[in-house]
Amino acid sequence: MLRHLFKLIWNKKGAHSLLIIEIWASFMVLFGVLSLIAFNLNNYLEPIGFEYKDVWVLDLSTNQDTVNLPEKSLRIMQRIRSYPEVISASRTSANTPFSANQMSNSSTYNKVSVSHDFYVTDEDFSKTLDLPLRKGRWYEESDISARFIPIVINKKMEDKLFANENPLGKLIKENDTLSYKIVGVVDKYKAKGEFMTDNPALFKMLKKEDWDRNVLIKVKPGTDANFEARLVKDIAAMTDQWGIEVSYLSESRKNRQNLTVIPVVIFLVICGFLLTNVALGLFGILNLNIAKRKNEIGLRRAMGATEGNVTTQFLGEIWVLATFSLIIGLIFAVQFPLMHVFDLNSEIYITAILASITVIYIIVTLCAWLPSRQASLIHPALALHED
């Protein structure tokens, strides 16, 4: 029977080529959109690894002030920690959670080089963001040595650099003059939020006397803008030339999420419309085809085909057609995981391919079901006397 269907379709390849192109194009569009969704969903399912609730970001710009910056920042930190509303505060580089800033570099251990994000933070960082450690501990002032900078890495980084070794206490190199000593390992730190890929990450110690512009502040639940206004006023009084901006991590997280969610939703809506369009078209075309083939259906019925046989035949034809198109589509689609386009995990592409194939089969089946049912209900005597 399958061979018979292939013959039917092959002998009509001219008429079917447009249909094949259409299904192929639908598959490609679906593959693109589903890859995007699979990628984001895959990321979304992994926890971000830290707590953003009730954490504020203070952005201090020194403007034209260049005098005694470390001392001033030390005083500001003391002031911040003195408020009863503040649970913990930590100085950090500008790539604070959910911000648009990004810092990356590469480090080497045993000739294996890994490119990673890096964050410069002080010793209170893990406490402020509730970032639990898997191994070791967070760095402290006492870890500082002339030979290296103490660092904490994440699990991804550990996996890339240390197969079975214990990373604690190991030295890794950024370049010939700079090395880091690992004192702890955290599980995950997806600083850009849920939709970020869990990249290798490295935290390096920001010394007391070094200046960096951002401060993360964990406040008690229920702390409001009145305290925020007081905080800003107090700091402004200490440094008249500095600029001060406060934002909440929970708000920046939402903005950050929208950057991912809105395009995905737009693509999904357009893709939905396109597929509806294609499904309607397919349905119409199949309906016409079956009307055209009434004689053939009647004949097959006369030759002993059951209703079920006829339904199966028409469904089978569209499945064979879809399979043809999907094979062509696959030739294109497998290039993505093979060539590592966009450096994505091949699993994501494979998931997207499988999902697209399923959706295409569902769509063609839905479109062909009703016409095929109708075809099978054609009375053989009527069908043969159509002309």
Added chain:
Amino acid sequence: MLLNYIKIAWKVLLRHPFYTFITLFGISLTLTVLMVLTSFLDHIFGTHYPENKRFRSLYITSVTYTDSSRTTRSQGPASFRFLTQYAKSLKTPERVAISSMFGYTNAYVNGKRIKLNTKYTDADFWYVMDFEFLEGKPYNQQNIDNGDHVIVITDALRKQYFEDDGKPVIGRNVEIESIHYKVIGVVKGSPATRIYTYSDVYFPYTAPKSNYQSAGLRGNYIGIVLARNESDLPAIQKEFDSGIRKIPLPIVDFEQKYPVLIVQADKYLDHFLNALLRDDSLKNRFIFYSIAGFVLLMFMGLPAINLINVNVSRILERASEIGVRKAFGAPSKALLWQFIIENVFITFLGGFFALGLSFAIIQIINASGWIAYADLTINVSVFLVSMLVCLFFGLLSGVLPAFRMSRLRIAEALKV
């Protein structure tokens, strides 16, 4: 006669409501996507409030230090000092405006926090931009020279900060980071997508924390050069470039030497393209463009293939109709006209729906607050071009085969 054709076309459409629906759906969908997309592009790149003179403006937005092989680079906005020296001094332009990139801060009123975007500008900024003043006036050179603590705010901030008490706000104070500023003017806000004019608060550049004193070429400012008319733009670019060439090289920045300096005064669209093109390697760019092109092709191509498919499938169904019409004496020419008018008719109908749909979507985008002060509009020329494209596919897929069929011998047409 034409009316008669339209009547027939209408009847044909009504006789097969399902196929009519499919065709209309495809046409309207394609047109809608195209129109919303172009209206968005036009919103970003076109000449709109308050940059009503964008078509005769050049933008100096970035200073790049690099080496000849472009492996290391350092890039960012220019310094106020650089722009004063190399842009303000130009002879050909009408005016040159200097303003900072927008910054962030917060203001607090009655236990409420207001997030603010800030921008420092010179007095010419108000000349080059066509801001609509709802109250008061802009600050002038004298305010700047005196270092007055005055600001221009947007209507949105007026509503938030003064909580809509209805009284005029000119002369009242806004407290930002413990400094009191006097409101001197209120303007209708600019959409956030126009990053060189968008802000909530505009300060004279001599106000505190503007960093206009920064030394070096790089800083936090951009320049907008307004030409007397569009044809002057190349001359201005030439004059600007000759000034830049006089800057001694290499540039030393953070102990690193850069032998190449790139600063350009570009038209708005060009400066975007240049930023995009300068970035990333050639291979990545190629991949990006080919994939973007492919995506676009798919999204536009799919409805077209669908349209062609449905039309081609219907031809056999129509063969008998053609046969009957011919048997009763319709000449081929009349049949051809019938099919053309049918197609034009349905395309127009689809275009009409698409127009309504795009209008609704654009209104929703404008009203959603997704982009503050969004002012998307429907671009008529894009609408007409997309209609033509739909018509082309409609004619190609519907009329051509039908016409071929109409030249068949009657007996054969009837037999199919």
Added chain:
Amino acid sequence: MIRLQNVEKVYRTSAIETLALNNINLNVKKGEFVSIMGPSGCGKSTLLNIMGLLDEPSRGHIEIDGSKVDKYHDKNLAQLRNKKLGFIFQSFHLINDLSVIDNVEIPLLYRSSSARQRRELAQEALEKVGLSNRMKHFPKQLSGGQKQRVAIARAIVGKPEIILADEPTGNLDSAMGNEILSILQKLNEDGATIVMVTHDDAMARRTHRLIRLFDGTQVL
């Protein structure tokens, strides 16, 4: 072989009721070659359709090879058509998109048989109608007589006991018609029971028995 008892067929449209067949009693014996004649619209084709189980009578009973088919469902009817009956139509009803041999194979698709078996049986059937040299051709490349011979091959490929022919020579010239009838006669001699609807007196005379219909009633 085929027994019709009090068969009546009524076509109902919203406005009128047409009596296509009225109280037909008929018994076709095994090995008989029967022809049905009558003017246009007298119900010949309806009668043939009912005999071929393509249509259901409004009233009455049908027996094929001793089994009553009144209570049969679609599946059993299809099986019966497939095993016992072979059809030949005036307008051939070949599938244009399939080659000659693929067309002939169709009835075998609806029973369990291997591809090789199907091919062999189809070749055998085509040899019987003298077309074994045209197997790979498509229907469009054949003349009317050749098409009808393919249709006959298709009707006999499943070795049915009964062949139902609806004006098999209607679209052919007399030389071709004679040739087709000779093939049918040969099949009859080999044991097939044949019922043929025809317009042509000369054709009818060459069969064993003639049934005349007029306005849905059997007159001879």
